[in-house]
Amino acid sequence: MEPILNVKNLTMKFGGLKALDDVSIAIEKGQIAALIGPNGAGKTTFFNCITGIYEPTHGNVEITPPGKATQSLKGLKPNYVTERGIARTFQNIRLFHGMTVLENVLIGRHCRLSSGIIKAMLKPSSQREEEKKAVYDSYEILEKIGLAKYVNEMAVNLPYGAQRRLEIARAMATDPFLLLLDEPAAGMNPQETKELDDLILWLRDNENLTILLIEHDMKLVMSLSDWIHVVDYGKKIAEGTPAEIKANPDVIKAYLGEESDDA
């Protein structure tokens, strides 16, 4: 079976700097995979190349959505990548703080509406049904993610961990088959991290999602991941199971160091 995401020989240059150097990574359907490596290794650049924020200097990104043919994402802008079924969250929280929790999720939903969210919000009668359905679907997502109690709160008033979960809810609203999470546990306390761990597992097991996460919390990475890819200075240096990665001398030297003791 084709991998759900097949990134082939990706190179991204910024002037003289090779942020990614011939990186190939395949993600299988239903996997929770992690992309790890030191600061500046190229992890976020990798996400940016997949999601159309950057056009890679070389290489190709192919997807095989469940039940569909393999297709290339070459040249697609971010909104078209989202439409193809890839959703992401960002390293720094990017919510619409002046909007409610529900409105933030509705914004994510708009790529699945035929009328577009703006028209739907203006409420010409032909769009009312679609708008109602979008609100219903968004509320359902909030329930699943454990945020329904905040539905009419302003996003800015949510506790930090809930804001991070709201980003995942908004990503879910785009109906993805592949979810890319960029440091989802950053800044979380241990309780929030535990809840995130449970949520990611739940999403994979109940929402049919494949998940690729960038994360520096090695305890979370090692407990959650089926498969781990490691980059350093833009190059892929290893891939394997958590046990293999923990024991890999190149990874220990480049990144894990003593951290591997508590993972």
Ligand SMILES: Nc1ncnc2c1ncn2[C@@H]1O[C@H](COP(=O)(O)OP(=O)(O)OP(=O)(O)O)[C@@H](O)[C@H]1O
């Ligand atoms: N738009 C850009 N222009 C120039 N250089 C960039 C750009 N984006 C990233 N870089 C550089 O590319 C390299 C990889 O950055 P990237 O953000 O992908 O690393 P990272 O592995 O995600 O790091 P971290 O773990 O700190 O988030 C860094 O040297 C960074 O400064």
